[in-house]
Amino acid sequence: MKRIACYAAVAAVGLFPCLPASAQDFSGHTLTVGTWGGDIERLLREHVAGPLEAKTGAKVEFLLGGSGDRLSKMAAERNNPTMDVTFQNIYEAPLALKDGLVAAPDAAAVPNAADVWPGMNEGCYAMSLVGLGIAYSKSLFPEPPEWADLWQPEFKGMMAYAPYPSSEGDGMLAVAARVAGADEHNPDAAFAKLAELGAPKLTYSSLDEVLSLMDSGEIAAAPMISGYVISNLENYEGIGFVFPQDPGPVLVRDMVCQVANSPEPELAQMFIDLALSVETQAAYAKELNFGPTNSKVELSESEAANVINTPEEVASLLQMDWPYVIAQRSAWTDRWNKEIMGQ
Amino acid sequence: MNQIPDIKPHTTAMLVGPAAALMFGVFVLPFLFLLVLSFWSQVPGSLQFDTYLTVLNYARIFGDSYYLGGLWTTLWLSGLVTVICLLLAMPLARWIVLRAGPAKGLLIGLSILPLVCGALLPTLGLVNLLSPLGFINGALKSLGLIQSSLPLLGNITGVAIGLVQAFLPLMILPLITTMERLPQEYEKAAMSLGARRLVVWQRIILPLLLPGIVAGSLLVFCASLTAFVTPQVLGQGKVVTFASLAYQQAALVLDWPFASALAIVMLIFLGLAGMLGALVTRKFGKAS
CATH class of the missing domain: 3.40.190.10 (Periplasmic binding protein-like II)
Known part of the structure; x- marks a missing residue:
């Protein structure tokens, strides 16, 4: 929608070229991501923040702590959020959506969300199982x-x-x-x-x-x-x-959320898209034994042994x-x- | 010599203004909000507040033996920590002031080290020392002094050790400051008049140290009353203090109004402790 509006504006004014989102320059922008410290932060830096910074020129800052702290922060900053992306747990995500603290999942803005097993993007995007x-x-x-x-x-x-x-x-x-x-x-x-x-x-x-x-x-x-x-x-x-x-x-499902009315919505969507990508999800499974939500991820038998990675397994839970x-x-x-x- | 220089009213305003504005913005306003919040309630299953004023949060605290028990534990634990700190700090401070000589600065620096380390890291270090498989139990076992591990974690003992470790500097510093101003001639004079050591302590040193003792005790008591990292980690969920209850409600249950009410009750006890300190200083300070 935004891009169409932009093309329309270009047609009308004929001034600025409209580049696709991926080539957009975000240097000087900072994306703030709230997540858990330790291995999760390390994997996110490696597979999500690093590539995003390289692609856009933006800087990704992590805010480490528990998910309850982040929910409190979102509620306190309701009118003026400083976080763009936050990782929450299975029950916090729907609560946050109900209270209008996060943006509803949108596969148009986050293409990889379409590959998440059906029915799992409840409240936010399903990150791991x-x-x-x-x-x-x-x-x-x-x-x-x-x-x-x-x-x-x-x-x-x-x-x-x-x-x-x-x-x-x-x-x-x-x-x-x-x-x-x-x-x-x-x-x-x-x-x-x-x-x-x-x-x-x-x-x-x-x-x-x-x-x-x-x-x-x-x-x-x-x-x-x-x-x-x-x-x-x-x-x-x-x-x-x-x-x-x-x-x-x-x-128990970890969820990744786009904070409602955050300062950097486009970067937030790109971050979430990379987090849901086959590559990131496979790394989560191989290194942390976190089950992928992306249905396109393929794991070897030994990798899949300790991981919840199919809808059938989910059904048995x-x-x-x-x-x-x-x-x-x-x-x-x-x-x-x-x-x-x-x- | 002690004349106060002539300061014009607008200069006063300029001198006091920035700090006052900062305190108003970051302390007074949030504090007032905390107070109001404690009379609101949380909509169940939501993060929204019900702004209808109610005293239900306070009724819940004072009507439930669990919360009253937590309050009682917190108060006597803080008192215990204050007394232990006082007993440990008094000889140490006196030794540093009278005998340390050139090492004085270094020793003061070492004794305030726990203050600059933050709460979490030393506390996690203590877990390694105090745990059933930790250094202390291991050493005692290999020396054949004990058969099975002493319970030093998950009880009042462990939490008290952690709090004393963290807050001892708050007692040492005011004691050193007051002891340094204590003229040694007074002691000598008293002893030359035939007073024994105990009497010198009782009638000369202690009354003159009183402001330092009161200041140090207040600081340690208030810090122990509000500490939550140490009781949380060393208490392993088994030592219920008011601050850890407030943390549980604020950060995990997300019931901010109830957490605010817990905080206000804690503040009332901090205020009472301050008043008691002022009263003690006035009464006994004058008597000397």
């Missing part, structure tokens, strides 16, 4: 455990959790509810069942912290999102990771009622603090 499985200590579980195995009495008080609220915590509540024969719409069953595991030995603030304790058998298991955990396992011989069957792993869970957040946080942390 991961599932909540079990990281476990091999000295305590000789065989990969099922969810129900965590409830064996000898492991009481030996779990580790991420700080709540988080997709790990909510996912674990949904699993506990199903182990008790209900689902997340029955929070009483979910909390009662999860409380049977005892207060966690550790609420971890870094992956190394929990993995070293698990390696030594001080922590029996932890519900964890596939991806980095799997890529970290080569450093820890005593830890395994499994996608359980009953119920299947909980689907446990899909939670996130809008419901989000609406319960405040009450569930109080219950988690009291009933699960035992405080």
